[in-house]
Structures are given as C-alpha cells and as structure tokens.
Amino acid sequence: MVRRICAVLVVSCAITVSMLGQQERPTQVGLAITGRIFDASTKAPLEYSNAILFDQTDSAEVTGTATNKLGKFTLQGINPGSYYLYVQLIGYATKKVNGISVSASAPMTDLGSIYLKPTNINLKDVVIEGRRSPITYQLDKRVVDVSQMHTAVSGTAANVLENVPSVSVDVDGNVSLRGSTNFQVLIDGRPSVMSAQDALQQVPASSIQNIEIMTNPSAKYDATGSAGIINIVLKRNSNLGSSGIVELMGGLADKYAGDFLYQYKAPSISYNVGLDFNRRSYPGTNKQDKQFINVDTTSYLNSNGTMLWQRILSSIRAGVDFDVSENQNISLGGSYGSRAFHRNSTLNYDQWSTVDPNAFYYLNNTNHNHSGNYYDLNSSYDYKPGRESSELSGEVSFRHNSSNEASTSIATENSSPINGTNTTELGPQNELRGKFDYTLPLSASEKFEAGSEFFSRVSQDINKLYTFDSTDDRYDFQSLFSNTNDFNRTRFAAYSILSNQWDSLSVQVGARAEYTYQRVKLEEIGQQFSLNQWNFFPSVHTSLNFAGGSQVTASFTRRIERPDGGDLEPFYTWIDANNVHIGNPTLKPELIDSYETGFQTYFGAISLSDDYYCRFTHDKMEDINSVYADNITLRTVANVGTDRSLGTEIAVLCNPVKLWELNLMGDVYDYKIYGAVVDQSFSRESVDWSIKNNNSFKLSSSTSLQVNVRYYSPSVSAQGKWGEYFSTDIALKHDIIPNALSLTFQIDDALKTDRREFTSQGVDFYNYNYYSHQSPIVMLNLKYNFNNFKEEKQSSEDQQDNGMGNE
Numbered sequence: 001m002v003r004r005i006c007a008v009l010v011v012s013c014a015i016t017v018s019m020l021g022q023q024e025r026p027t028q029v030g031l032a033i034t035g036r037i038f039d040a041s042t043k044a045p046l047e048y049s050n051a052i053l054f055d056q057t058d059s060a061e062v063t064g065t066a067t068n069k070l071g072k073f074t075l076q077g078i079n080p081g082s083y084y085l086y087v088q089l090i091g092y093a094t095k096k097v098n099g100i101s102v103s104a105s106a107p108m109t110d111l112g113s114i115y116l117k118p119t120n121i122n123l124k125d126v127v128i129e130g131r132r133s134p135i136t137y138q139l140d141k142r143v144v145d146v147s148q149m150h151t152a153v154s155g156t157a158a159n160v161l162e163n164v165p166s167v168s169v170d171v172d173g174n175v176s177l178r179g180s181t182n183f184q185v186l187i188d189g190r191p192s193v194m195s196a197q198d199a200l201q202q203v204p205a206s207s208i209q210n211i212e213i214m215t216n217p218s219a220k221y222d223a224t225g226s227a228g229i230i231n232i233v234l235k236r237n238s239n240l241g242s243s244g245i246v247e248l249m250g251g252l253a254d255k256y257a258g259d260f261l262y263q264y265k266a267p268s269i270s271y272n273v274g275l276d277f278n279r280r281s282y283p284g285t286n287k288q289d290k291q292f293i294n295v296d297t298t299s300y301l302n303s304n305g306t307m308l309w310q311r312i313l314s315s316i317r318a319g320v321d322f323d324v325s326e327n328q329n330i331s332l333g334g335s336y337g338s339r340a341f342h343r344n345s346t347l348n349y350d351q352w353s354t355v356d357p358n359a360f361y362y363l364n365n366t367n368h369n370h371s372g373n374y375y376d377l378n379s380s381y382d383y384k385p386g387r388e389s390s391e392l393s394g395e396v397s398f399r400h401n402s403s404n405e406a407s408t409s410i411a412t413e414n415s416s417p418i419n420g421t422n423t424t425e426l427g428p429q430n431e432l433r434g435k436f437d438y439t440l441p442l443s444a445s446e447k448f449e450a451g452s453e454f455f456s457r458v459s460q461d462i463n464k465l466y467t468f469d470s471t472d473d474r475y476d477f478q479s480l481f482s483n484t485n486d487f488n489r490t491r492f493a494a495y496s497i498l499s500n501q502w503d504s505l506s507v508q509v510g511a512r513a514e515y516t517y518q519r520v521k522l523e524e525i526g527q528q529f530s531l532n533q534w535n536f537f538p539s540v541h542t543s544l545n546f547a548g549g550s551q552v553t554a555s556f557t558r559r560i561e562r563p564d565g566g567d568l569e570p571f572y573t574w575i576d577a578n579n580v581h582i583g584n585p586t587l588k589p590e591l592i593d594s595y596e597t598g599f600q601t602y603f604g605a606i607s608l609s610d611d612y613y614c615r616f617t618h619d620k621m622e623d624i625n626s627v628y629a630d631n632i633t634l635r636t637v638a639n640v641g642t643d644r645s646l647g648t649e650i651a652v653l654c655n656p657v658k659l660w661e662l663n664l665m666g667d668v669y670d671y672k673i674y675g676a677v678v679d680q681s682f683s684r685e686s687v688d689w690s691i692k693n694n695n696s697f698k699l700s701s702s703t704s705l706q707v708n709v710r711y712y713s714p715s716v717s718a719q720g721k722w723g724e725y726f727s728t729d730i731a732l733k734h735d736i737i738p739n740a741l742s743l744t745f746q747i748d749d750a751l752k753t754d755r756r757e758f759t760s761q762g763v764d765f766y767n768y769n770y771y772s773h774q775s776p777i778v779m780l781n782l783k784y785n786f787n788n789f790k791e792e793k794q795s796s797e798d799q800q801d802n803g804m805g806n807e
Helices: 002-021 157-161 196-202 796-804
Strands: 031-039 050-055 061-066 072-078 081-088 095-102 108-116 120-122 127-129 135-138 141-145 167-169 175-177 184-187 208-214 229-234 240-251 255-265 269-293 298-325 328-353 360-383 391-413 416-441 447-469 474-477 483-502 505-522 527-545 551-561 572-576 579-582 590-603 606-629 632-657 660-677 680-698 703-712 720-722 725-737 741-748 755-762 765-773 777-790
Touching: 031 050, 031 081, 031 095, 050 072, 061 072, 061 527, 081 108, 095 108, 157 196, 157 208, 157 229, 269 328, 391 572, 416 572, 447 572, 606 660, 606 755, 606 765
Parallel strands: 031 108, 184 229, 579 632
Antiparallel strands: 031 072, 050 061, 050 081, 081 095, 120 127, 135 141, 141 208, 167 175, 208 229, 240 255, 240 777, 255 269, 269 298, 269 765, 298 328, 328 360, 360 391, 391 416, 416 447, 447 474, 447 483, 483 505, 505 527, 527 551, 551 590, 572 579, 590 606, 606 632, 632 660, 660 680, 680 703, 703 725, 720 755, 725 741, 741 777, 755 765
C-alpha cells in the first residue's frame, strides 16, 4: 500500500509541476514595483492575492507574484517602460491598475493601496451575492470562513469543524486533527483556559469570524500539540461605530442556546462585550460486551440500555483596545464562565462464566458530573513605528480553572441495592503565561522575527473513593484509594524565524528551544516524580506562486505532546464498579516529525488543492486496557511505540451549475502503529479514508440550502479498531431582512446513521462498545445583526498611497 501511495505522490507532483511550470515566464533584470492589497469593506490585508504585470505596448505578461501577510507584493526585475496590472483573488472582483510607468530615475515604483471588492453575479431575475471559498490556503495554515457554514450556525466551533479538511468529529463531539486528539486550541492567538475539546464546545459559531488550522505551525508558536493548532478568531468590527449580534436557538430533546455580542469602535478606542449560554442534551443507546480471560475460565459481562450526555455552558467576555499614540496600542480583556457535563446511564447487565453458566442479572445506574468555573485575564502591548520599521509586542495572561467531578454508580437486583461506588475529584488549576515578540524588516522582502515565552501551571487534585455497603445501606470512605496529587509544570521557550521572498518564491526558516521542568507529588506518602528536559523544534515553510493563482507549498515541523497531569497520577482511581484507572508517572512526551507538500490551483471557476503528508510520532501515548480483577477493567496510559501516517488530502470547490456550489474533500492515508504493549510486540496497519461532500444551493436571492455528507472509514489503534462513521446534515437559511435578520432551520444526522463502534482486545480481555444518539437533531436559529457604521478616515500615508486612484 505504501508503494502505491508513493507512486500516486510522485505522479501527482510531476503532473502538477509540469502544468504549473508552463505558466511561468522568464523575468527580466531591472527595477521593482510594489503595492498593498486590501479588502474594500473591512480594510483587512489580503494575503496570497495575485498581482500580474503586463506590458502596455503588446499586452504580454511580464511577471507575477502573490502578497504576503500584510497584503504587500513586490515585482522585481522590471525594465523601464509602461505597464498595467491585474490584481485577483478568488471571491473578489479582478481589478485592473492602468498607467504604471517605470523609469530608471526611481528604483522602486509604489502603487500604494489597492482595494478589492467581493464579486457579484447578476442574473436576469435575481441577484446572487458572490461567495469566496469557505477555505483558503496560506503559507502555514488554512483559514475557514465560518459565515459560509450554514449547517453549523446553531452550533459551536466543533460543529463548524465537521465540514473542514483534516478534521473529524465523532458522535460525542470530540474533535480529531488528522486522526489525533492531541492539538492546541488558541482563541485570538492566545491559549484557551479550557482543554482543547472543552474550548471547541464552548465557543458559539455565531461569534467566530474564522478558524485557522495549522497542521505544521511555525517555530513562533508553542510546540505543544502533536497534530497542530486550531486558532479561533472571534468577530471584530473594523469600521467606526457600533455593531452587534443577537442569536437565539432552540431544538428538540432539550436543546437551546443564546448568544449576544456588542462592539463599538471610535478613532482611538474600541471595546466589545459578549454573553452566551448553550445547553445541549444527547439521549442515546449503549451496548457493551466484555470478556475476561483467565487460564481456566472466561467471564462474560454484557450490558445494554440508555445514556444521556448533557453539556451546559455559559460565559461572559469583554475587551478594550486603545491607541496610546499613532504607533502604540494596549489591549485588555477577560472572560468568566461555567461549564457542566453530565453523563447518566441506566444499563441492564447480565454476567456469567464458563464455570458458572447461569446468568446473573442486575440493573446499574451511573451519574457522572463534571463542573467548574473559570476566569481569564489578559493584556497585550504593541509598538509599531511605521509600516517598514521594527515591531515590538508583549502579552501576559492569568487563568484560573476550578474542577468538581463526581461519579456515583449503584447496582440493584430486584430494586434492592447490592453494590456501588462514589468517586470525587476536586482540583483548582492556575496558569501564568508571558510572551514577547520582536519583528525586524531587513529589506522590502526579508524579515527577522524572534521572541521568548514563559509558562507555568500549578494544580492540585484531591481524589476520594467511597464504596457502598449493602448491610449498612451507606457509602464508606476508602483511604487506600484516596489521594492528593500536586502537579507543577514550568516551561521557558525562545524562538527565531528568518523569512524572505524572491519574486514568487517565499521561504521561512525557524527554530525553537524549550526547557521543561515538571513535578508530580503525592501528598499522603511524600513521593514525587520530576522531569528536567530540553527540546529543540525546527520548522521550514516554502511557497512558490504562479501567475493565475496557482501555488505550491512544502513544510517541515517538529512538535511535542506532553501528558496531562491525570495521566501521570501513580495511584488507582475508580471510575465505577467495573472500571479503574491508574496513571503512569514515567510517561514520556510524544515527539512528532511532520512533512507536508501540496499545491493549490484554479481551472476557470474550479478551485483545486492537493496536499501530501507524512507524519511520524515517536513514543506514542495510548490508553491501554487490561484485567484488574474478575469483571473489572484496568485502564492506564503507556508509550507503546511509533505510529506513521502517509497520505494525501484533496479538496475541490466548483459550481456545477449557476445555483449550486460544490465543495468536495477527500483524505486517504496509510496508517501504521508498531511497538510493544504489556511486553508483547505488535504491529497494526490500516488504510484510512474519509470524504466530505458539502453542497450549497441558492434557491432565491434570500434563501439558500446546504446539504453536507461525511464518511470516515474504520481505523486501528494499538489494541483495537474503530468502526466506520457516516452522517448527513441539512440546513435551510432565509434572510428575512437582508444582512440583518435571518432564520435557519437545520437537521443534523438526517438519515439516522450517526453511531460509533469500538472493539479492543488483549491477551486477557475482549471489549466491544456501541453507542448511538437519538436522531435526527432538529434546531431552529434566529439571528439579528445590527450596525451603525461609518467609514474610518484613512491616514495621511494611505491617502498618499491612493494617489493613483486605485481604491
């Protein structure tokens, strides 16, 4: 299989390079032309816009390039003469800049600021607003435009990611990035106070501007997160005046939510405040078959019944930005929120063995609750004297997170309690983070970046176990299984990056060093486990742009995934009467080497991207199951060996007909994991693939329909195998008042196919688990946008740039 995939990679790359190479024209030697490209409405710089230069005399194409993060482009090697320029970006109207004169008396011709407007397609009876691609590609990330995701409008960031390449979301809402749940979540570029999964479930889709997905982040970012980084960029208004969003959502089976966001911007100050509440309930069914294999007997424990998952989330957030001077800005922000996760089950059990084939039947009720509050305070300072000068920025933040977890399990026979457990875990967690960044332009196309970061996390977990005594009808405290764990992790980091652009070629090389001190201490016995470690993380990103919007990229990064504090706790923690967990204080972090290359191009109105990747994970961490006692499963975490993913990811965006937009995404990769589990060598391999088919139909000028289909093939782990997954979502959106009031009706899992199966097996156990939630999930969303904008006056420098009449 590896040979077949390698052959596909070689052939695809050869065809791509051949096709793109035909578009390249030889450059000349001489002078240079520069300029900056912005969105006409938001005034935001447009990265990777294409600037193509033509000779005025014969209309021959001279050269072309793409813009950088600041929207800037530079065309070098230009002879004296008269020219015109075409500027284009998918989703925007192409702009022509006439009257460009280059002479030997000026080495650089500055075209100033050029503004592009979103495209509008005029039909005979209706006007259809042009839509840019929901996913755009940049040097080190993909950017998802959340406004294009109607099927996720009533959901959260996790629902948006269901329809994005490289990301999968299971039936419980857990997000994976290229098959891994080990990734880092940032909110507006800052680490989230919550875990990655909690953060994606917390942030409502209505408050998100876009989501940036970085599978190969540069050395500038924290190296934590083996699969990469997901950055949630919240909505901000760039015009003067006030704006806001009010959104109400409701659905069947106890689902409702609300969101409010208000923003105001004056010439030198802006502030925002947001509130949100989200309650989601997911009733479902669960079935589990277990076998416990001993030398002379095998025990069986089967269960089936109902389960209810519930999330209740709320938060308030506020921030203020003010300009101290023309080149200095200070930002202050904070948030406060609460979260509660409930998992309740009522399961019928039957238990027997080969020695005693007579089944024992009982009913088990389990109530698991995990709740807590959090707050986050942050501030930042930016100093930028001018467009071409150095830039200083600093950030500091403090986060507090409280956790209260309790699980009660009680088994009854003929309505009489026979056994049970009650476990509790309390623990505050504090984080302090500081960051400093420096950017120095070395020339018009070359830039140097450097920075440092400090991080400290201190937490305490107090675990207690109580077991049910049927004779006294009470829960008794078990001191041998009750512990207090203190956890401390401190990290220092420093990085540097050098980037340059030669015509259409961009190169970025970076390096990051991190020192980590870690301590796990058990209060009751005074035992502690420490770690002192240095790690080095290089990164390389390259991009080659061609006239017409085509692009080839390649990158390499090294990253790390460190174990959580709970994975290091070296004591037994009872989950319920049949499951117990113990941590591993000798657990080593995962180290990941990731290689990616790909291309993006356009064939008329068709957008095509094809990425190839190879990822190696060393000291792979996985949950390992074994038998603790008869009918009791022990779970721990271990470094099982190495895994490798080698594959390709393809995305096509096109309009088969005028009213239908098709976004087709496919991912296929060869996955292999090998090493040792409980001193037993193993090697497992699977060909994993997924396909996502997103369809948007414009039914009228105010009504649109979206149908999204997702499929994931079976996949393996060190001890088990996941079953296939298939789901269909439908959304119908109607604009009651254009650009102001809209109503969206959505149906998730419309075909009732959303379910999860997992089978795991070892030398002494077998476990099969099946879960399916109640479907379809029906939601109704009412959204109101209000604004009172006026255009912000341009600076004198901008006015001077616009002297050629390009706006």
